[in-house]
Amino acid sequence: KNALANELRSPIICVLGHVDTGKTKILDHIRKSNVQTGEAGGITQQIGATFVPIQTVKDRTECLNQKGKLELNVPGLLIIDTPGHESFSNLRSRGSSLCDLSILVIDLMHGLEPQTIESIKLLKKGKTPFVVALNKIDRLYGWVAHDNLNFTATMKKQTENVKIEFKDRCNQILGQLAEQGLNACLYHENKDIRKTVSVVPTSAHTGEGIPDLMMLVVQLTQRMMAERLAFVDILQCTVLEVKVLLGLGTTIDVILSQGKLREGDQIVVSGLDGPITSQLQHDPTYAVILAFDVKVDKDAQDMCKEMGVTLFTADIIYHLFDNFTAHLAAIKA
Ligand code: GTP
Ligand code: MG
Ligand code: NA
Numbered sequence: 417k418n419a420l421a422n423e424l425r426s427p428i429i430c431v432l433g434h435v436d437t438g439k440t441k442i443l444d445h446i447r448k449s450n451v452q453t454g455e456a457g458g459i460t461q462q463i464g465a466t467f468v469p470i471q472t473v474k475d476r477t478e479c480l481n482q483k484g485k486l487e488l489n490v491p492g493l494l495i496i497d498t499p500g501h502e503s504f505s506n507l508r509s510r511g512s513s514l515c516d517l518s519i520l521v522i523d524l525m526h527g528l529e530p531q532t533i534e535s536i537k538l539l540k541k542g543k544t545p546f547v548v549a550l551n552k553i554d555r556l557y558g559w560v561a562h563d564n565l566n567f568t569a570t571m572k573k574q575t576e577n578v579k580i581e582f583k584d585r586c587n588q589i590l591g592q593l594a595e596q597g598l599n600a601c602l603y604h605e606n607k608d609i610r611k612t613v614s615v616v617p618t619s620a621h622t623g624e625g626i627p628d629l630m631m632l633v634v635q636l637t638q639r640m641m642a643e644r645l646a647f648v649d650i651l652q653c654t655v656l657e658v659k660v661l662l663g664l665g666t667t668i669d670v671i672l673s674q675g676k677l678r679e680g681d682q683i684v685v686s687g688l689d690g691p692i693t694s695q696l697q698h699d700p701t702y703a704v705i706l707a708f709d710v711k712v713d714k715d716a717q718d719m720c721k722e723m724g725v726t727l728f729t730a731d732i733i734y735h736l737f738d739n740f741t742a743h744l745a746a747i748k749a
Pocket of ligand 3: 458
């Protein structure tokens with residue numbers, strides 16, 4: 417326990433926003449992957465988690481952090497992507513409820529849209545701190561791209577017309593946010609990060625502004641929630657998703673927000689005919705896949721207590737599973 421006293425865990429960050437604002441593309445840019453183009457119709461249909469190690473954050477924010485002023489002392493960022501399609505509101509709700517901080521993505525060319533407003537309501541309800549990524553700045557007419565440059569530097573290099581169009585659109589969106597009861601301003605003008613929402617202009621295509629976004633997220637989590645991120649050795653898990661994997665059977669994806677799981681740990685889930693036990697197959701760093709059969713048993717909880725093991729309650733799992741298949745059907749229809 418002592419060894420863990422000064423350790424911070426990775427903040428859990430949930431990306432929310434209206435469909436096609438660029439949530440997955442921003443994540444693709446950060447992790448140098450290409451998930452978005454592989455998605456059916458380019459639409460995210462599930463919640464997914466990505467671990468971004470702190471070294472990646474250091475590398476990507478180098479243009480901002482040359483003096484090494486900001487000490488990065490979280491092990492990394494665990495980022496959760498959610499779908500923006502209107503039929504997935506349960507996944508957005510789930511994602512936003514388990515995260516420490518959220519990135520709300522708004523399309524600079526579209527402003528606030530229905531699921532932007534839905535997301536704002538979720539964030540307010542959960543009192544979740546968040547930043548806004550004002551994405552697709554490269555779509556401003558006449559924009560000249562400077563790949564991966566921080567926002568203020570690339571903005572300086574733009575023509576007067578681009579600067580004016582940006583300012584107009586940005587101010588309009590700040591006004592729309594004010595209509596939702598939110599005080600927001602560009603992040604480098606923000607004098608009170610606790611009261612005012614920071615807005616970071618980004619492009620997931622050119623990577624401009626992405627260093628600013630990553631830096632801001634780390635700064636905010638380190639400054640505002642050191643206590644919340646302090647590592648404790650009590651297991652805290654949230655079930656993200658249930659799915660059937662070939663060779664494993666029914667599995668659940670969980671987000672581990674506190675404590676440690678080790679290879680060989682015994683996991684127990686309540687089942688219809690009693691507890692279902694499973695052993696952890698490999699040493700997980702941030703996410704775990706557990707194999708089990710979905711069943712429910714009302715006595716399982718007591719039995720687990722007696723055995724002194726961790727229980728993932730199956731009602732959450734059922735709820736998610738039902739909704740998830742229903743939503744998939746809705747999307748396909
Ligand atoms: P859902 O998961 O379906 O809600 O969408 P999303 O928010 O994840 O958006 P996605 O990453 O799928 O991007 C939607 C479309 O916008 C894709 O065609 C992307 O290539 C495009 N796009 C995303 N970010 C940018 C950007 O910064 N600039 C430009 N020009 N296009 C972008
Ligand atoms: Mg997506
Ligand atoms: Na999309």
